[in-house]
Amino acid sequence: MDLMNRVFKQFLDKFIIVFIDDILVYSRSEIEHEEHLRIVMQILREKKLYAKLSKCEFWLDKVIFLGHVVSKDGISVDLSKIDAVLN
Numbered sequence: 284m285d286l287m288n289r290v291f292k293q294f295l296d297k298f299i300i301v302f303i304d305d306i307l308v309y310s311r312s313e314i315e316h317e318e319h320l321r322i323v324m325q326i327l328r329e330k331k332l333y334a335k336l337s338k339c340e341f342w343l344d345k346v347i348f349l350g351h352v353v354s355k356d357g358i359s360v361d362l363s364k365i366d367a368v369l370n
């Protein structure tokens with residue numbers, strides 16, 4: 284996690300969130316997102332780090348990340364996590 288934080292330091296909390304080996308890239312528009320993805324891929328290439336394509340998802344409108352649902356509407360709690368605690 285320290286390596287990933289050092290590699291993406293200048294972009295953390297601007298359009299990237301890193302948790303262990305997961306990278307979440309977020310943007311306000313598709314054009315901005317395309318540029319953000321290009322930056323992330325370029326950095327990975329320069330640092331000789333690799334993403335396993337089968338584990339990658341691109342251009343999602345909504346993503347579940349660390350127990351939260353992140354979408355254009357904001358951030359909310361993943362309701363399946365609440366159900367697990369209640370039951």
